[in-house]
Amino acid sequence: MSGKKTEGADGRVLAALIAAATATSVFGAVHVRLANEGTSGPLYECDAAACAPAQTDDPSRKNLGRMDFYVLPDGCVALGGAVLRPDGPGVDVECGPPGGTTIYRCEAGACQPLDPAAGDDGAGTWPIRLPADCGGRIHELIVLGVRTDAPKVYVECDASSGPVGEM
Amino acid sequence: MPDFPHTRESSVARWSNYHGTIRDRAIPLLLVPEVPGEIDPGAPPKLRRCGEALSTIVAHAIREGKTLRVAGSRWSLSNVIEPGAILLDSAYMNEILRVRTAWLTTEYTHARSAKGFVPIFAQGGTTIHSLNKALGDIGLALRTSGASDGQRIAGAIATGTHGSAIAFGAVHDAILAVHLVVAGDKALFVTPRTNPAMTADVGDWLAAATGIPTETLRDDDAFSAAQVSLGSLGVVHGVVLEAEPLYGLRRRVIPFDFRDAGLRQAVETLDTLPLHPDRPTRPFHFEVVLSPYPPAGGGAFVVLMWKEDADPPPISPPPKDPDLSVDLFNFIGALGSIIRGPEGGRLIENLVNTLLSQRYSARDDAPRFPGEIFGPTTLPPGNGTSTEIAVAHEHAFATLSAIYGAIAAEAAEGRHHLGAFGLRFVPRGQGALLGMNQAGMTAHIEMGAIRSTDAMTIFRRCWRALDLERIPFTCHWGQQGGHTPARVQRYFGNNATKWRSARQALLTPAASAVFASRMLGSAGLG
Numbered sequence: 230m231s232g233k234k235t236e237g238a239d240g241r242v243l244a245a246l247i248a249a250a251t252a253t254s255v256f257g258a259v260h261v262r263l264a265n266e267g268t269s270g271p272l273y274e275c276d277a278a279a280c281a282p283a284q285t286d287d288p289s290r291k292n293l294g295r296m297d298f299y300v301l302p303d304g305c306v307a308l309g310g311a312v313l314r315p316d317g318p319g320v321d322v323e324c325g326p327p328g329g330t331t332i333y334r335c336e337a338g339a340c341q342p343l344d345p346a347a348g349d350d351g352a353g354t355w356p357i358r359l360p361a362d363c364g365g366r367i368h369e370l371i372v373l374g375v376r377t378d379a380p381k382v383y384v385e386c387d388a389s390s391g392p393v394g395e396m
Numbered sequence: 397m398p399d400f401p402h403t404r405e406s407s408v409a410r411w412s413n414y415h416g417t418i419r420d421r422a423i424p425l426l427l428v429p430e431v432p433g434e435i436d437p438g439a440p441p442k443l444r445r446c447g448e449a450l451s452t453i454v455a456h457a458i459r460e461g462k463t464l465r466v467a468g469s470r471w472s473l474s475n476v477i478e479p480g481a482i483l484l485d486s487a488y489m490n491e492i493l494r495v496r497t498a499w500l501t502t503e504y505t506h507a508r509s510a511k512g513f514v515p516i517f518a519q520g521g522t523t524i525h526s527l528n529k530a531l532g533d534i535g536l537a538l539r540t541s542g543a544s545d546g547q548r549i550a551g552a553i554a555t556g557t558h559g560s561a562i563a564f565g566a567v568h569d570a571i572l573a574v575h576l577v578v579a580g581d582k583a584l585f586v587t588p589r590t591n592p593a594m595t596a597d598v599g600d601w602l603a604a605a606t607g608i609p610t611e612t613l614r615d616d617d618a619f620s621a622a623q624v625s626l627g628s629l630g631v632v633h634g635v636v637l638e639a640e641p642l643y644g645l646r647r648r649v650i651p652f653d654f655r656d657a658g659l660r661q662a663v664e665t666l667d668t669l670p671l672h673p674d675r676p677t678r679p680f681h682f683e684v685v686l687s688p689y690p691p692a693g694g695g696a697f698v699v700l701m702w703k704e705d706a707d708p709p710p711i712s713p714p715p716k717d718p719d720l721s722v723d724l725f726n727f728i729g730a731l732g733s734i735i736r737g738p739e740g741g742r743l744i745e746n747l748v749n750t751l752l753s754q755r756y757s758a759r760d761d762a763p764r765f766p767g768e769i770f771g772p773t774t775l776p777p778g779n780g781t782s783t784e785i786a787v788a789h790e791h792a793f794a795t796l797s798a799i800y801g802a803i804a805a806e807a808a809e810g811r812h813h814l815g816a817f818g819l820r821f822v823p824r825g826q827g828a829l830l831g832m833n834q835a836g837m838t839a840h841i842e843m844g845a846i847r848s849t850d851a852m853t854i855f856r857r858c859w860r861a862l863d864l865e866r867i868p869f870t871c872h873w874g875q876q877g878g879h880t881p882a883r884v885q886r887y888f889g890n891n892a893t894k895w896r897s898a899r900q901a902l903l904t905p906a907a908s909a910v911f912a913s914r915m916l917g918s919a920g921l922g
Contacts, residue, residue, distance in 0.1 A: 266714040268523045269469065269546070270487040271404070271428050282406035282426065288414045288470075289778025298717040362404060364432025369715075386432070388487035390526035393534055396493045396517060396601055 258297035259376060261313075261320055263335055264369040265301040270388030273360040274381070280360035283383060290371055290383060299335040306387050308367040311357040313382075318375040320357070326365065357382055400452050402445040404431040413470040413477055415780035416847065417876065423483045425462075427453055430488030446489055446519065447606025450631055455580025457482055457910045464910050466631055468551020469523065472874035473782055476555060476626055476915045484631065486521030486548060492530045493517040495598060495636060504593040512641040515572055515593055520550030520632040525712070528767025532710025536639040537766050539570040544773035545713075550632035555874035556624045556832045558840065559770070560683040560820035562666060566833050569825025570637045574622040575602055575610070578630040578903055583610040588619045588826070594636065606633065620891075621898035623828035626873060626921070628911045629902055644706025644763030645680065648672065649756050650698045654690035659698065663792060666821060666837065671698060686796075686817040687752055688803050688843075689745035697756035706763040713771040728814060729779060729848040736810030744812045752816055781847040782815075783855045784872035786887075788835035789821065791867050795841060798861040806854045813854050815845030829891040829898070830921075832870055840872070852876065859883075873915070881920025896921055 274283040297318070305324035312321045319336030321343060333340040359367060363386035373381040405427055410420040429449035430442065439445055457464040463480025470477055495515040497505070504515075514536055518527060524538070525545040531537055540561040547557060549567075558566035573587040573594060583606070585599030592614055599612035622629055650671065652659045662668045668682055681701035690696065732744055787795045796819075803813055820840045822833040832838060843858070845851055859878035862869050870887040871877035884892050899921075903911065916922035 264715045266712045268487075268490075268525055271431070271485060282404070282408070284409040286408055287410065287412040287416070287419075287778065289412075289416060289776075292776045292778060300714040360433070362431045362433040364435075366432065386487075388490055388521070388523075390490040390492050390518075390522050390530055392492075393516065393530045394491065394493045396496050396499070396598070 258295055258318055259374060260293050260296035261299070261318060261372045261375050262291060262296055262369065263299045263301055263320055263322065265306050265367075265387070266303065267306045267366070267368040267387035267389040269368055270386035271362070273362065273384045273386070275358045275360065275384055276379075276382070277356070277358065280358055280362075280384065290373065291369075293373070297338065299340050301335075302333060302340055305333070306367070306389065307365050308359060309365070311359065311370060312351070313355040313357055313372055313375060313380060314353070315355065315376050315380070316353055320370065320372065321354075355380065360384055360386065362386065398452055398456050400427055400456075401448045402429055402434065402439065403449045403453070404428040404434060411479060411483075413472065414777050415471070415473050416778040417473045417781060418475070418478060421479055423479050425482045426485060427482060428485040428487065429453075432488070441605070442491055443605040444607050446633070447608045450577050450606070450633060451580050451608050453482070453484060454577050454631060458579065458906050461906070461909065463912060464631070465913065466520070466550065466627060468548040468554070469546045471547055472551070472555055473780070474874055474877050474915060475918075476873055476913060478914055480913075486519075486550065489519040489521035489633070490523070490526060491519045492522060492527065495594060499595050499597040499601075501592055501595060503591060508593070508638070514639045515636050516639050517634055517636050518549050519634040521548050523548050524552065524770075525767070525772070528765070529710065529712040531639050532642055532765055532767055535642045537642045538567075539638060539640055540564050540567060541766065541770045542567065543770060545767060545771055546773055549635060549637070551627075553623060553635065554625045554627045554632070556828070556830065556872065557874065558820070558822045558833065560681050560822065562682050562821045562823065563678070563680070564823070565825025566822050566828075566831055568623040568828050568831055569833075571623055571635050572638055573598070573636040574619070574625075575633045575635070576622060576630040576902070577608060577633050578907055581609055583608040583633065584618075584630075584902065585610050585612045586619050586622045587612065587614055589614040589616045593638070598636070602634075617829070617894050617898050618902060620827055620829045621895045621902070623826065624830040624873070626830065626913065626915060628913055628916055629899055630907065630911060642710065642765065643703045644765055645701040645769050646704045646763045647759070647761045647769060648700045649759045650700070651694060651753070651756065651758055652696040652698055653693050654686065654695035656696070659684070659696055662698075663819065666789070668698075668700060672700060675702070677702060682821060684819040685752070685756055686819060687749050688800075688813045688815070688817060689748060689807070691749050694753065695749065697752070699756075701769065704763040706765055710765045710767060713768055715772045716774045729846045732812055732814045732846070732848045732850065741807055741810060741812060744814070745807070748814065748816070779847050780844065781851045781876055782842060782844040783858070783876040783878075784840055784842040785858070785862065785869050786832040786838050786840045786872065787867055787869045789837035789839045792819075792839035794865060795839070795862060795867055795869065798865050798867065799841060799843075799858050802857040802861040803854065806850070806857055811850035811854055813843065813845050813851070814848060815843065818842040818844065829895040830873070830888065832872060834888065834891070842872070842875070879915065879919035884919045884921065892921065
């Protein structure tokens with residue numbers, strides 16, 4: 230019986246270690262993933278100059294170790310722009326059409342509205358280009374290597390259906 | 397190469413499916429109709445644009461003799477989703493429309509509409525997530541779904557996706573008609589001949605809306621074949637599915653001793669009432685999660701759901717962070733293959749049991765909508781594997797006994813199943829020819845796991861064990877399968893023959909080659 234208990238304890242220890250290892254903030258994130266309530270659409274790879282259909286499409290990019298995950302605020306599917314802040318690390322996202330509505334700062338595990346009056350010179354930030362093909366509707370942004378000179382950006386368009394229509 | 401209208405053309409160097417069982421495939425031609433940024437202001441309406449795109453794509457594939465597969469959400473683990481020379485991404489084929497009441501048959505109106513059931517047309521790329529949201533907004537719901545909501549409707553039914561709705565059936569059993577594009581200039585609106593829900597007006601409307609000449613085909617075998625098509629009967633432009641009045645689901649999880657006599661009786665009789673005496677009503681959903689290495693006094697978790705009213709408005713749940721990172725899963729998978737000794741084996745077994753106990757602790761949740769209960773997946777992409785064995789319910793215990801025997805034998809040789817088993821029950825519905833729910837009641841044993849080098853060895857031993865016991869079984873079309881011609885024939889019998897005949901009747905030889913897949917060959921269905 231005691232042997233059994235020891236084995237069970239070993240399993241619990243291992244499970245606890247696994248849980249601890251997934252707490253990415255302990256080590257600091259090197260990748261960032263942001264997603265909203267929409268639906269996965271086509272995938273693009275973007276650099277500072279342009280976006281193109283992704284040449285590597287491997288869904289495991291969504292779930293790498295040391296990846297911070299953010300759920301964008303409700304309704305933030307139309308994305309006007311996004312800026313990577315490598316130092317945080319984090320991403321500022323503009324929800325709504327370009328020049329429009331609200332900017333959120335996604336950092337340290339949460340997305341919070343950003344007070345425009347707070348002032349931000351944008352130093353050290355890196356604008357994330359969004360694919361024109363998405364028509365302004367984005368489902369997911371993934372930035373790999375946020376602290377590197379050339380982070381890799383994957384953008385999934387949103388392919389949500391509209392409301393039920395009539396034939 | 398034609399100019400594919402309203403379509404983004406590209407290629408992909410390395411394409412993988414969700415769970416990583418198909419990796420780094422080159423796709424010479426990836427076609428995405430309806431890319432939002434590409435639509436001209438003066439373009440025709442959406443269904444016409446989709447029709448023009450599909451017509452050109454299918455005509456091109458047939459003319460050039462190139463295989464054409466349609467990508468769903470690529471959750472399938474089997475080779476049913478291996479991309480061909482051309483991969484069509486249906487993401488934006490996602491329109492949802494209510495069928496006009498005037499186009500329903502009198503019989504349907506009296507028997508079904510009167511009870512609140514509503515036929516809804518959905519384009520093939522529409523996700524379960526979008527359907528849950530859009531239907532919920534007008535007070536409707538899907539009749540059933542899989543465990544989560546990322547699948548596109550055409551892919552979900554093509555592979556026989558199901559839940560554990562013990563009084564209903566699988567997702568394909570809610571389908572009333574299928575709009576199949578079988579040539580560049582021909583589509584079929586396939587409905588059952590027996591008790592059709594709609595008049596020919598719907599097919600005529602689709603012909604006018606898409607611009608693809610559409611024949612309404614009332615044929616029981618063709619319809620039953622199209623319900624579970626394996627993606628090989630043409631391009632599913634859309635389906636008409638039956639929605640029902642919106643409901644809530646109250647979920648309860650009850651941990652059990654794997655060897656509990658009451659649990660065994662509930663699985664045998666599907667009478668769960670003794671398991672929940674405080675709630676003397678039959679549940680909508682009955683499922684048992686089992687440890688492959690049940691510890692004394694535990695190892696089983698009963699999941700029950702009852703339909704109830706739910707008050708809050710339907711919501712559209714956001715994605716969830718997967719349970720564990722792909723790196724860690726890869727590590728565990730690698731570790732599982734290295735640890736061979738008895739002590740290490742016991743450690744792995746205890747780890748599996750600890751994680752299961754954490755995930756399936758006792759709970760009794762307030763009612764929530766189906767779109768929330770069966771919401772975004774938490775399964776980590778990239779390193780999963782699973783097989784699901786379907787047998788007639790009467791063989792459930794013999795099957796479990798054979799599987800546990802195989803698992804124990806594998807463990808003795810140092811190979812472990814790094815996951816759990818899900819036991820679900822699905823009654824026969826409308827009689828889809830390749831639906832896994834062939835029997836009056838079918839038991840499905842899903843064996844999901846972290847992918848390791850041992851996983852397929854374990855699965856094969858389980859399949860062989862069932863062969864030795866002479867238990868007719870099939871595997872889920874969308875999961876790792878031992879689909880051999882002999883097993884398919886033994887399980888599906890004449891229905892497999894009927895499916896092949898229906899395919900020959902629906903497609904020309906040239907189209908048949910275009911929509912073929914490796915799975916058809918390995919399952920003896922080509």
